[in-house]
Amino acid sequence: MGHHFELQKDIELAATPEEVWDAIATGPGIDSWFMGRSEVEPREGGRTRFTMAGQTEEATVTSWEPGKRFAYRSDPGPDGTFMALEYLIEGRDQGSTVLRMVQSGVLGDNWETEYEAMKVGWDMYLGTLAAYVAHFAGRSGAPVAAFRPGAGTPDQVWAAVAGAFGISGPVAEGQRARLTVDGLPPIDGVVDLAGLPTYFGVRTDDALYRFLHSGTDRGNVLVLGHHLFAADQDPARAEQAWQAWVDNLAIG
Known part of the structure; x- marks a missing residue:
């Protein structure tokens, strides 16, 4: 039986909202700090594709507000499991930005282990995002x-x-x-x-x-x-x- 969950993380980044948007809402930007390879169709209703270890997962863009909000939701699996991800961008003084990441959805039977892995894993990936925008902004990795x-x-x-x-x-x-x-x-x-x-x-x-x-x-x-x-x-x-x-x- 599926288990509904929600996970939220906030991080302050030494980058402008525009730089953060490029990092989280474009394929080359995501590839520069997240796992696997990503493609993003830049519009609400567009498709995203995430490929890792020979497997590709697709999702639909549910919100596209450049510089402010980007969200997508995966196609549901046969057992009803799915993932939804939302990024909220808020500019601050001195050119910094606060990014809020909200991941939600339905996990399968082993949901507790999966949830703990995601919670800690996001700390690493958001730390990598912070390093990317601080030291390699404007470059594709x-x-x-x-x-x-x-x-x-x-x-x-x-x-x-x-x-x-x-x-x-x-x-x-x-x-x-x-x-x-x-x-x-x-x-x-x-x-x-x-x-x-x-x-x-x-x-x-x-x-x-x-x-x-x-x-x-x-x-x-x-x-x-x-x-x-x-x-x-x-x-x-x-x-x-x-x-x-x-x-x-x-x-x-």
Whole structure:
């Protein structure tokens, strides 16, 4: 039996309402901070498409007020489940913006686990949105994803990931982070998200690197969701290199 839910998050962003709108209501903008790849038909009644791991989900735009409000609702599943997402934009002084995100709908039988995963996951994605509009506004990022199911417990996974970046002891925002991935340029950046035991992020001059642990109840999956902004980027090559890296990461 389906379970109705609503989840709300507010965040203040160092960007104008117009910059925030471009980030949340256009395909290239969404690709620069959210998972997967997105397409948006820019009108009320238009369609959105979200593709990840070879699967595409579609939704209908239910509100289109540029610079103010953007909302869409997914097509219902055979069991009545659906997702609706609404963004409300409010400009503030000094060019900042408050963004309110409201997600609602109907979840399936395992709704409690799904709800908790979404609640924490949104903290990472909105943190990534804040980093995008603050450091890469006006640029489009190419999303790069990799997955390792059954990677290990959160403690095991984060010890391995942090160690690979040369970090020992507690992980904190502001720490230097360096990593070499075979076939890619060296990474030299700073920890900008430290939401352990669920997520971890590193920002460099030309990329946002994001690592997410699904939790034990969801298969101990280590998910990599990066966004590359370099002019000479090769997303397909980078995705292959990151998948090989995560497959071979020593965890345990």
